[in-house]
Structure formats: C-alpha cells, structure tokens
Amino acid sequence: MKAIILAGGTGSRLRPITHTGPKQLIPVANKPVLEYAIEDLKNVEIREIGIVLGNSGCDEIQNLIGNGEEYGVDITYILQGNPLGLAHAVGCARDFVDGEDFVMYLGDNILKTGICDLVESFRNNTYGAGIAIQKVENPHRFGIVEVDSDGNIIELIEKPSDPATNLALIGIYVFSPVVFDAIDRLEPSSRGELEITDAIQYILDDGYKIDTHIVTGWWKDTGKPEDILEANRLILDDKNLEINGHIEDGAETYGRIELADSSIIEGGAVVRGPVSIAKHTTIKAGAYVGPYTSIGPNSVLRNTHIENSVVIGDSTITASGRIVDSLIGRHTNIKSSTNHLPEGRRLIVGERSHLKL
Amino acid sequence: MRIITHTCSNCKTVIAGNVLEAKRVMECPGVECETVIRFDDLQVEDKEYFIKNKQDYEIN
Numbered sequence: 001m002k003a004i005i006l007a008g009g010t011g012s013r014l015r016p017i018t019h020t021g022p023k024q025l026i027p028v029a030n031k032p033v034l035e036y037a038i039e040d041l042k043n044v045e046i047r048e049i050g051i052v053l054g055n056s057g058c059d060e061i062q063n064l065i066g067n068g069e070e071y072g073v074d075i076t077y078i079l080q081g082n083p084l085g086l087a088h089a090v091g092c093a094r095d096f097v098d099g100e101d102f103v104m105y106l107g108d109n110i111l112k113t114g115i116c117d118l119v120e121s122f123r124n125n126t127y128g129a130g131i132a133i134q135k136v137e138n139p140h141r142f143g144i145v146e147v148d149s150d151g152n153i154i155e156l157i158e159k160p161s162d163p164a165t166n167l168a169l170i171g172i173y174v175f176s177p178v179v180f181d182a183i184d185r186l187e188p189s190s191r192g193e194l195e196i197t198d199a200i201q202y203i204l205d206d207g208y209k210i211d212t213h214i215v216t217g218w219w220k221d222t223g224k225p226e227d228i229l230e231a232n233r234l235i236l237d238d239k240n241l242e243i244n245g246h247i248e249d250g251a252e253t254y255g256r257i258e259l260a261d262s263s264i265i266e267g268g269a270v271v272r273g274p275v276s277i278a279k280h281t282t283i284k285a286g287a288y289v290g291p292y293t294s295i296g297p298n299s300v301l302r303n304t305h306i307e308n309s310v311v312i313g314d315s316t317i318t319a320s321g322r323i324v325d326s327l328i329g330r331h332t333n334i335k336s337s338t339n340h341l342p343e344g345r346r347l348i349v350g351e352r353s354h355l356k357l
Numbered sequence: 358m359r360i361i362t363h364t365c366s367n368c369k370t371v372i373a374g375n376v377l378e379a380k381r382v383m384e385c386p387g388v389e390c391e392t393v394i395r396f397d398d399l400q401v402e403d404k405e406y407f408i409k410n411k412q413d414y415e416i417n
C-alpha cells in the first residue's frame with residue numbers, strides 16, 4: 001500500500017502566516033502539521049508516499065521533507081499546480097500509485113487516533129474505497145454521507161446547502177485502483193473542481209463496497225488560526241512532554257513542560273504547562289508562559305505574559321502586556337511601547353493581519 | 358475531463374499538464390534532479406486535448 005498527502009491550497013484563511021510558507025508547515029506543538037501525516041502513515045507501515053504540491057509552498061515543503069530519508073520514508077513529488085479538486089490531485093498520482101491500494105491524507109489534517117483502524121479494516125476486506133467520517137456541527141461546509149439504518153452509504157454530497165446528515169467526510173481516505181476508473185468519468189463541478197465525493201459515488205454506483213469508519217477521537221482541519229490553536233491544545237494534552245533543557249534556580253515551573261535541550265528557563269520566569277518550548281529559546285525573568293502555549297525555536301521572551309498561543313519561532317517578545325489566543329509568525333518582534341511618546345501602539349503589520357487591541 | 362501528467366524518467370516526479378503548459382520548459386522540480394522537461398514531452402494526443410480544453414485546467 002502507498003499513500004499520497006495533499007499539500008496544495010493557498011492557505012488564504014491563515015494569512016498573513018501563509019504569505020511566507022504553506023499552511024501544512026505551520027507548527028503544532030512545535031512540529032509541522034505535515035509531519036503528523038507522515039508519522040501516521042509510517043505507523044501503518046506505509047513507506048512510499050507521494051506529496052501533491054500546488055502552485056505555492058513547493059520549495060518550502062521540499063526543503064523540509066526532501067526525499068524523505070530523514071523520516072524513514074521514500075517521497076515522490078507530484079506537482080498538481082492549479083487547485084482543480086481533490087479528485088484531480090488523486091488523478092495526477094496515478095503513475096505514482098501504479099496499481100496499488102493507497103491512502104489519501106489531506107496534509108493539513110491531524111487525527112488523535114491515527115489511521116490504523118481504517119487502514120487495517122481496508123487491508124482485511126475487499127472494498128473499492130474506505131472513508132473516515134465524523135459527526136460535525138456545520139455539515140454544509142463538508143462532503144456529507146447519507147447512510148441507511150445498517151450504516152451502509154447511500155449517497156455522498158459535496159457541501160450540501162441542506163445536509164441530510166451531519167456525518168462528514170474527514171480528510172483521510174483509502175482507495176483501491178478502481179478510483180481511477182471513476183475519476184476518468186468525472187467532469188468539473190459547478191465550482192470548477194473534480195470532486196472526490198463524485199468519484200466515491202461512482203465507485204458505489206459501480207457496485208463496490210465502501211468501508212466507513214467513524215472517527216471517535218478528535219480530528220482537526222487546521223485551516224484557520226483558531227484551528228491551529230485548538231490543535232495545539234489537543235496535541236499538548238496528549239503528547240509526552242520531556243524536559244531536556246535547563247531550568248535555572250529561581251524559575252517557577254508547573255505542570256507538563258517540553259523543553260528542548262538547548263533551551264533555558266531563567267530565574268524569575270514562570271512556566272505553567274502544558275507548554276512546549278523548542279530549541280535555542282530562552283524564557284527570561286519576568287516572563288510568564290501559560291498553559292497550551294508552544295514557543296518555537298530561536299526565540300526570547302522577557303517580561304511578557306503569554307498563554308494559549310503559538311509562537312512559530314525566531315521571535316523576540318518583551319512587551320509587558322498579556323498575549324492570549326494568538327498565532328505569531330516567524331521573525332516577529334513584540335516590544336513594549338512604555339516610555340515612548342506620544343503614548344500609543346506602534347505597529348508594523350503585514351497584509352491581512354488580524355489584531356484585537 | 359482527462360487528467361494529463363508527465364512523469365520524469367529520471368526521478369519519477371509527476372508534473373500536471375497545467376504546470377507544464379504554464380512553464381513550457383522547466384528543470385524537473387524533483388529533489389536534486391536536473392532533467393529538463395517540456396510541455397512538448399506530452400503525447401501529441403494529450404497535448405492537443407489540453408490545448409483544446411485549456412479552460413478546464415485553469416482556476417475559476
């Protein structure tokens with residue numbers, strides 16, 4: 001079995017963070033979202049992975065993942081270019097898949113429970129496709145499945161205006177090569193895309209069985225800043241956090257903390273977990289790092305109070321105020337404006353930033 | 358709609374028709390691959406189909 005990870009998309013809802021890199025590389029608990037997908041695939045013994053790239057972020061993804069050697073996997077890149085739909089992405093992977101069954105994993109998704117159950121069930125039976133579904137509160141935003149009383153799928157509908165159920169397709173699928181016969185027959189939908197829900201409907205109509213797997217643990221599509229913060233909270237709750245760095249005398253630490261070996265919590269600083277602090281970062285006197293915060297590498301925090309936030313890295317934060325529920329991009333400098341006249345906030349803010357002051 | 362791709366003979370990187378058409382000539386984007394890939398490398402039939410249905414491969 002092989003896998004493809006879809007890593008295209010513009011990341012428009014995560015601007016300005018995504019002006020300088022793809023959404024799949026935004027770190028959650030100090031690990032890029034895309035690496036969670038690779039890990040899940042490795043856990044089901046899949047080593048041959050195709051990464052489907054869009055029009056932007058290709059270099060950044062290739063620079064990080066390379067040929068996959070560092071992750072113990074073998075990566076092939078598939079340049080989809082224009083975002084012509086999930087089924088187009090799958091269709092572009094046909095040569096790579098080369099007649100095998102394969103997992104399709106949306107590269108901005110994170111699942112608590114991994115994909116073992118779905119993949120094992122598919123491996124042990126004869127299905128045309130396997131889909132992961134979950135009950136959602138806003139089904140009109142998703143591909144929705146309608147099932148009969150025995151749980152068999154009757155119909156799949158992409159983003160229905162009047163959803164018949166709240167069972168949404170989440171970003172993990174398993175396909176047998178029959179999916180390519182279905183994709184061959186697709187025409188662009190009203191939004192100009194080849195829809196994967198249409199392809200699965202064809203597989204169903206062709207008489208193949210579809211395996212449905214209800215995901216009970218949490219699942220996050222990290223498309224928006226609040227999703228990144230929530231995924232960060234969920235991962236920090238579950239992750240085994242280790243202290244490998246140095247905690248100076250006079251520092252106060254509570255709860256579970258991950259501290260990279262080259263990082264320091266200095267005397268006079270307070271860190272209350274769950275918190276993750278990446279490499280070469282120093283939490284200096286007067287700083288308070290509160291629960292559900294991840295501080296990226298090469299950063300310095302002093303005098304500031306921060307909680308429930310993600311600092312991506314290479315940043316200096318010394319403002320004395322409280323920073324909460326924030327996603328802070330790389331190479332950011334947040335200083336105090338105290339003693340600067342005239343009194344007021346001084347901002348150099350990128351295009352499409354969001355500030356609540 | 359036909360999905361048109363070209364696979365690099367050296368590193369197996371796959372490139373969709375719309376990428377090839379936009380660049381015409383490109384160095385293979387595969388990691389450490391320097392193979393030159395052209396829109397003209399597509400099969401004649403695929404190339405003609407792509408040009409005829411170009412609007413299907415553009416972003417709305």
Ligand SMILES: [Zn+2]
Pocket residue numbers: 365366367368369370385386387390391392
């Ligand atoms: Zn190549």
